Amino acid sequence: MSTRSTGQQSVFRRKPVDAFVTETRPDTEGGELSRSIGLFQLTMFGVGATIGTGIFIVLTEAVPEAGPAVIFSFILAGITAALTAVCYAELASTIPVSGSSYSYTYATMGEIVAFGVAACLLLEYGVSSAAVSVGWAQYLDELFSSLFGFRMPEAMLAAPGEGGFLNLPAIVLVTLCCLLLTRGARESATANAVMVIIKIAVLILFVIIAFTAFSGDNFAPFAPFGAAGIGVAASSIFFTFIGLDAVSTAGEEVHNPRRTLPLAIIFATIIVTTVYVLVAVAGIGAQPAGRFEGQEAGLAVILRNITGSNWAPAVLSAGAVISIFSVTLVTLYGQTRILFAMGRDGMLPEIFHRINPTTLVPVRNTIIVGLFVGALAGFVPLGVLIDLTSMGTLVAFTVVSIGVMILRRTQPDLPRGFRVPGYPVTPVLSAAFALYIISQLPFSTFALFAVWLGVAAIIYFTYSARHSRLARGEAVASEEPR
Amino acid sequence: MNYLVALTALGGRDALSLGRMLARTGDATLTVCVVVPQTWDYPSLARVDAEYAAFLNQYAEDTIAEAREFLGNAVRAEYTSTPASSATEGLIATATETDAALVALGSARHGPLGRFTVGGIANEMLHVSPVPVALAPRGYRPSSDARLRRVTCAFSGSTQSRSAFDAAVQLSRQHDVPLRLATLVVRDRQMYPSQVGYDAERLVAEQWRAQAEEAQEKALATLPDDVAVEAGIAEGRDWEDALESLPWEEGEVLVVGSSRLGPVARVFLGSNSIKIVRSSPVPVLVIPRGADVHLKDAAPAARGL
Numbered sequence: 001m002s003t004r005s006t007g008q009q010s011v012f013r014r015k016p017v018d019a020f021v022t023e024t025r026p027d028t029e030g031g032e033l034s035r036s037i038g039l040f041q042l043t044m045f046g047v048g049a050t051i052g053t054g055i056f057i058v059l060t061e062a063v064p065e066a067g068p069a070v071i072f073s074f075i076l077a078g079i080t081a082a083l084t085a086v087c088y089a090e091l092a093s094t095i096p097v098s099g100s101s102y103s104y105t106y107a108t109m110g111e112i113v114a115f116g117v118a119a120c121l122l123l124e125y126g127v128s129s130a131a132v133s134v135g136w137a138q139y140l141d142e143l144f145s146s147l148f149g150f151r152m153p154e155a156m157l158a159a160p161g162e163g164g165f166l167n168l169p170a171i172v173l174v175t176l177c178c179l180l181l182t183r184g185a186r187e188s189a190t191a192n193a194v195m196v197i198i199k200i201a202v203l204i205l206f207v208i209i210a211f212t213a214f215s216g217d218n219f220a221p222f223a224p225f226g227a228a229g230i231g232v233a234a235s236s237i238f239f240t241f242i243g244l245d246a247v248s249t250a251g252e253e254v255h256n257p258r259r260t261l262p263l264a265i266i267f268a269t270i271i272v273t274t275v276y277v278l279v280a281v282a283g284i285g286a287q288p289a290g291r292f293e294g295q296e297a298g299l300a301v302i303l304r305n306i307t308g309s310n311w312a313p314a315v316l317s318a319g320a321v322i323s324i325f326s327v328t329l330v331t332l333y334g335q336t337r338i339l340f341a342m343g344r345d346g347m348l349p350e351i352f353h354r355i356n357p358t359t360l361v362p363v364r365n366t367i368i369v370g371l372f373v374g375a376l377a378g379f380v381p382l383g384v385l386i387d388l389t390s391m392g393t394l395v396a397f398t399v400v401s402i403g404v405m406i407l408r409r410t411q412p413d414l415p416r417g418f419r420v421p422g423y424p425v426t427p428v429l430s431a432a433f434a435l436y437i438i439s440q441l442p443f444s445t446f447a448l449f450a451v452w453l454g455v456a457a458i459i460y461f462t463y464s465a466r467h468s469r470l471a472r473g474e475a476v477a478s479e480e481p482r
Numbered sequence: 483m484n485y486l487v488a489l490t491a492l493g494g495r496d497a498l499s500l501g502r503m504l505a506r507t508g509d510a511t512l513t514v515c516v517v518v519p520q521t522w523d524y525p526s527l528a529r530v531d532a533e534y535a536a537f538l539n540q541y542a543e544d545t546i547a548e549a550r551e552f553l554g555n556a557v558r559a560e561y562t563s564t565p566a567s568s569a570t571e572g573l574i575a576t577a578t579e580t581d582a583a584l585v586a587l588g589s590a591r592h593g594p595l596g597r598f599t600v601g602g603i604a605n606e607m608l609h610v611s612p613v614p615v616a617l618a619p620r621g622y623r624p625s626s627d628a629r630l631r632r633v634t635c636a637f638s639g640s641t642q643s644r645s646a647f648d649a650a651v652q653l654s655r656q657h658d659v660p661l662r663l664a665t666l667v668v669r670d671r672q673m674y675p676s677q678v679g680y681d682a683e684r685l686v687a688e689q690w691r692a693q694a695e696e697a698q699e700k701a702l703a704t705l706p707d708d709v710a711v712e713a714g715i716a717e718g719r720d721w722e723d724a725l726e727s728l729p730w731e732e733g734e735v736l737v738v739g740s741s742r743l744g745p746v747a748r749v750f751l752g753s754n755s756i757k758i759v760r761s762s763p764v765p766v767l768v769i770p771r772g773a774d775v776h777l778k779d780a781a782p783a784a785r786g787l
Contacts, residue, residue, distance in 0.1 A: 023688055049677060092679075099679035125677065186671045249679040334677040341678075341685060355690045357638035357697075358754065360668065362686065 011460075012110030013470045015345065017095050020107065023344070037254045039264055041189075046247040046268030048196040049330070052323045054240030054386075055203065055276055056299060057135035059283055061383060063292035066233035068284045069223035071277050073233035078273035080234075080437060081241035083430035084397040085265040086420055087404045088248035093257060093417030094407065100249065100338050101400055106345070108411075109403050115464060117399055118342055119456035123392020123449075125335035126369065128242055129174070129328050130376035131385035134159075135297075136324040137169035142297035143317035146310040161381040170377035177329045178370030181336065182356075182363045187329055195326045202319030203275055205312070206299050210282035213306040218288050231440040238390040238437055240276065244268060245397075257418050332373065336366050346469035347460075387445040388452075394434045395449075401431040483510040483656065485616075486582035488517070488573050488603070489549055496588035496618035498552055500765050503733055504586070504616070505557040506629035508657035512559040513580045514549050516542045517572030520565045539563075556626065570606040577613050584613055584767065589620035596621060598759055598766060608768060611749040614649060616735065617759060617766045624732050631733040634662040636758055639697025642771060646739035647701055649769040651709060653737065660710040663701065664736075665694035666724040666758070667717040691715055721754075722761035734764045740771035 037045075062070050091104045102121055106114035141157055144150045158164025187195075223229060247264050254260045279299070283292075286302050295301050300313035300320070307313075340362050343352030356363040376385065404420060404427045420426045465471065487494075487501035501512045518538045522531050542563035553559055560580075566572030577585050587607060593599020598617045600608065607615050635650035637643050647663070654661040669687040672680055698713045705711060718724030738759070741752030749770045751759065759766050 023685060099681060100677065103679070184670060186673050188671065243677060246677045249677065330673060330677070333673050337678045337682040337685070340682075340689075344685065344689060353689055355686065355693055357640040357643070357693075358752070360670065360686075360690055360754075362689075 010110070011112040011465060013468075014108065014110050015103075015106045015470055017107055020095060020099070020103065037250055037260075039255075039260050039267075042247055042250060042254060042260060042264035043267045043271070044193060044196060045250070046244055046264055047200075047271050048192045049243030049246035050241060050268065050272045051196070051203070051275060052199045052327045054132070054135075054237075054242075055279055056139065056297075056320045056324065057131075057382070058237055058240050058386070059280065060292055060295050060298045061236045061386060062233040063280075063284065063289050065225070065236060066229040067221060067224040067289045068219040069225075069230050070233050070237075070284070071280055072223075072230050073237050074273060074276045074280060076230065076234045076433070077237045077241055077437070078269050078276070080238070080397075080430065080433035081244045082265055082269035083426055083433060084401055085244045085248050085269070086262055087401045087427050087430050088245050088397070089257075089261045089265065089418050090404050090416060090420045091400055091407070092248045093261075094414050099341065100334070101245070101396055102338055103341060105399065105403065108407055109399075111347075111465075111468060111470065112460065113399065113403075115347060115456065115460045116453065117396050118338060118347070119453060120392040120396035120399075121338055122335070123388050123452070124242055124396060125331050125338065126373050127376060127385055127392065128239060128389040129177075129331040129335065130170070130373050130380065131239070131382060131389055132324055132331070133170040133173040133328050133373075133377045134167055134382045134385065136173050136321060136328065137167050138297040139300065139317045139320040139324065140169050142300040142313060143321055146300070146304070146314040146317060159379050159381045161384075166378045168378070171374045173325065173328060174332070174370055174374040174377050177325070177332050178366050178374075180329065181333055181366045182359060182361055184359050184361045185329075187326060191326070192330075195323050198319050199323040200275065202316055202323070203279055205319075206303060206316055207278045207282040209303055209306060209312055210286040214282070214285035216285070218284050218286075221289075224289075228440075231436065235390055235394075235437045235440040236386055238394060239386055241269075241272065242389070242393055244272070261418050262421065332366075332369060335373070336362060336369050339365055339369065344469075346467045346472065347464040349463070349467075384444075384448070387441055388448060391438065391441055391445050391449045392452075394438045398431050398434045398438070401427045401434065483508060484580050484582050485510055485512050486573070486577050486580060486585045486613075487512055487514045487549075488569070488585060488587050489514055489545055490516070490588070494545065494549060494588065495552065496620060496622040497586045498549055499622050499624060500616055500618040501559075501586045502553055502557055502626075503624050503628045504584075504630055504657075504735075505559070506627075507659075508630070510557075510583075510656075512553075512557055513576065513582060514546065514553075514559055514561045515573065515576045516545050516563040517569045517576075518542050518563050518565050520567050538565075568606075569603045570610065573603075573607065574611060574613075577611075582613055584616050585611060586616040586618060588618050588622075591620070593620050595619075596763060597761065600756075600759070608749055608751050612770060614770065615749050615768045617768065619763070619765060622765065628733045630657045630659050630735065631731045632660050632662055633657075634664050634728075634730075634734060634736045634764075636736055636738045636755075637663045637665050637694075637698060637701065638754075639665075639694060639701070640739075642739040642741065642752070644701075644739070645771065646737050646769045649767070650737040651705065653735075653767070654711075655709065660712065663698050663711065663713040664728060665691075665698060665713075665715050666721060667691050667694065667715055668721055668724055669717065669719060687717070691717070720761075721757040725758065725761050725763065730764050735767050736762050736764050737767045737769060739769050 066073050095107045102114055102118045105117045141152050155165040156168040159167055247268055283302055286306055300317045303312040303316055339352045342348045352365045354364060485501055485504055487497050505512045521535045546561045564572040564576045573585055587604050590599040590601025596619050598619045633650050633654040635647050637647055650661055667687050667690055670683045672683050694715060716724045716728045718727055738755045740750045749768050
């Protein structure tokens with residue numbers, strides 16, 4: 001027993017579950033939050049966290065890749081996301097506190113894997129909030145245009161690679177969200193529900209208006225690039241399904257997780273995929289596939305072309321501006337809290353987990369995240385951001401699916417609140433789908449991702465491996481045999 | 483050591499009770515002050531102003547007589563009425579004149595019993611007072627022989643709370659009562675939906691607790707050995723919850739600091755302090771920012787009563 005409490009030397013050291021429990025001290029006496037989330041609410045969390053991240057901007061990228069067959073890309077991406085979310089739920093239920101996949105991996109698969117997953121999560125949260133704020137900039141411009149007939153100059157509306165100088169509105173959005181976060185602002189469950197309604201209402205409005213201009217001819221070459229095109233588009237689309245994993249992290253707080261978790265994941269996936277497919281069908285029905293390319297604030301432009309008036313694009317743009325704002329706030333928040341958890345584990349310098357005594361928020365952490373995401377949003381083209389986000393998310397998801405299988409073999413007796421139905425088919429399929437979609441990403445994304453992992457590895461071996469609290473034997477003080 | 487009590491006909495008793503409680507120990511005296519509107523120096527022909535002045539005098543005398551009766555001989559007290567164009571002005575002038583170590587104020591009448599509600603005068607005093615301001619909750623009535631038993635300092639480890647800490651130490655030494663450092667850990671609301679699990683804010687709260695313990699230890703290490711002190715952390719869903727989780731004694735005051743945004747050497751409530759003031763079940767003493775606090779020169783200015 002003394003060998004473990006003096007610190008574990010391997011980079012595969014695992015954080016004991018007890019340590020998580022001590023860190024978060026779940027209130028047992030009041031239990032004000034415990035087991036309070038039901039199926040409906042959880043499904044809505046999933047829908048709310050997912051819709052709005054990408055559907056407003058992704059058609060521009062995806063339709064040129066697959067043609068009208070993009071519908072199948074959405075379904076493919078949706079199935080993959082749902083399978084992974086189910087695997088994620090098993091991993092989440094093996095440790096009794098809720099957290100991100102970083103925490104789960106740290107407890108089950110070891111430190112270096114957790115660090116890699118965290119590097120991927122930085123893409124999933126940090127880079128995706130940059131991507132989403134670029135989309136916000138497009139819709140803000142569109143809103144100004146339909147309300148006041150005023151357009152922002154291209155130089156301040158696009159990244160250098162896309163004929164601009166910098167994307168100012170995107171930087172402003174990230175700055176605003178970070179300011180709110182440093183002041184301790186929160187989006188409540190109620191605010192989230194309102195946002196979900198706004199998003200869905202706006203998308204339904206789009207579908208209804210777009211169907212008035214429906215033309216079956218637009219579907220004529222249905223899959224101009226064949227199955228390959230569907231796969232490529234699915235890889236771009238995948239990032240619109242980020243957020244579905246929010247359902248899995250609820251773990252402890254859910255009534256009867258064994259039943260509720262998979263049902264909520266399935267319902268949320270069905271709702272989200274249905275909405276996406278409807279939007280795609282309506283969009284393609286309204287204009288030929290060839291016209292999607294390079295269309296900024298695509299959905300609003302389609303509405304303008306159909307109605308010839310300004311009110312419809314104005315309403316849609318306003319909805320997009322509001323809901324993308326809320327999504328950015330939530331994603332940035334998630335990013336700061338992941339870095340915070342890493343800071344506490346000693347994987348990152350102390351600056352990431354110092355709390356400002358006045359605002360009681362990790363202010364410096366938030367500022368660093370804001371600078372990083374703001375720079376990405378301002379200076380990197382949207383397509384690159386989207387592909388990088390999909391890459392990071394898919395890799396993290398693959399690790400989760402494989403992790404479930406590894407754990408079933410190495411620690412079969414670990415108590416699990418929720419077990420994947422259809423094991424081992426589900427995790428195998430989930431990993432296979434994810435790997436297939438990854439293989440469709442462009443080479444440049446692989447190169448960037450390799451650089452990214454290289455940087456992460458350098459940070460890990462020069463700093464984290466030495467400062468990790470586990471390595472120094474601090475966090476295991478309260479450890480008892482499990 | 484002299485404490486100033488701001489008196490009005492309606493809300494005077496809360497402040498008086500607080501003054502009486504504070505003045506029982508520590509060689510302190512009270513100055514009980516009624517601020518009356520300023521009148522013209524030169525009488526007008528019809529003498530209406532003189533009538534008004536006489537009415538004001540009568541009002542001040544009545545109020546003072548009531549206060550005198552309420553306090554009895556329990557503490558040494560001086561009574562005065564100050565003419566001034568605003569209550570705040572009069573109070574600050576009197577505080578400076580009598581070298582008061584603090585000004586005791588009562589709550590606004592519309593607030594809940596047992597809590598302090600900031601009224602018009604308190605609002606002004608909380609922005610400009612150069613001396614600490616003591617706030618009596620509405621309906622504050624400790625038993626008539628109550629005395630100060632303990633001083634609690636709301637401590638966050640920030641620079642602002644440093645002057646609150648110094649003031650609390652001085653107050654506790656002055657009155658020879660134990661000192662308690664209390665750091666409030668308020669678990670922030672969780673963001674929904676969460677992509678990082680639903681324990682994220684607990685993690686933050688726990689980190690804050692660890693940081694607060696560290697800061698408390700540092701602050702305690704600077705104290706001389708003769709100060710009786712304890713330190714604790716109060717946790718809750720909100721400020722009221724956290725404050726209520728602490729045990730309070732009858733004769734207790736809570737000391738808080740001023741915001742760093744306010745002017746130097748003036749009282750100015752920050753966003754956390756105002757929440758503490760609103761939810762505290764005991765009187766709150768607000769210390770000016772960066773104050774070289776007055777409490778320390780114990781020169782008995784109004785001793786000669």
